[in-house]
Amino acid sequence: xxxxxxxxxxxxxxxxxxxxxxxxxxxxxxxxxxxxxxxxxxxxxxxxxxxxxxxxxxxxxxxxxxxxxxxxxxxxxxxxxxxxxxxxxxxxxxxxxxxxxxxxxxxxxxxxxxxxxxxxxxxxxxx
Numbered sequence: 001x002x003x004x005x006x007x008x009x010x011x012x013x014x015x016x017x018x019x020x021x022x023x024x025x026x027x028x029x030x031x032x033x034x035x036x037x038x039x040x041x042x043x044x045x046x047x048x049x050x051x052x053x054x055x056x057x058x059x060x061x062x063x064x065x066x067x068x069x070x071x072x073x074x075x076x077x078x079x080x081x082x083x084x085x086x087x088x089x090x091x092x093x094x095x096x097x098x099x100x101x102x103x104x105x106x107x108x109x110x111x112x113x114x115x116x117x118x119x120x121x122x123x124x125x126x127x
Contacts, residue, residue, distance in 0.1 A: 066090030
């Protein structure tokens with residue numbers, strides 16, 4: 001049944017998953033999902049991703065408490081990209097402590113931080 005929604009045969013079994021604020025439309029983050037992460041997300045209503053660096057499931061908020069309650073799941077025309085419209089519980093989607101991972105913009109030839117810092121990662125992540 002899952003394969004009727006997403007084509008996990010492409011891209012080595014991983015598909016991009018964009019998390020977007022369900023009310024404002026703000027892009028919060030981009031991560032990846034494998035079949036298992038997608039199934040868990042559908043079954044629990046909470047965002048679960050696949051960590052490429054750790055080669056394991058990453059349950060958003062399991063350490064920080066900043067989890068994502070999924071309000072809607074959208075799939076692109078090729079069935080190889082997911083958009084999760086989420087309620088960002090805890091205020092921050094980014095592991096660096098910002099509300100959005102996209103807290104920098106290019107301006108006047110440089111990167112400028114203009115995002116909202118919600119927490120200090122040194123105080124949240126103990127490992």
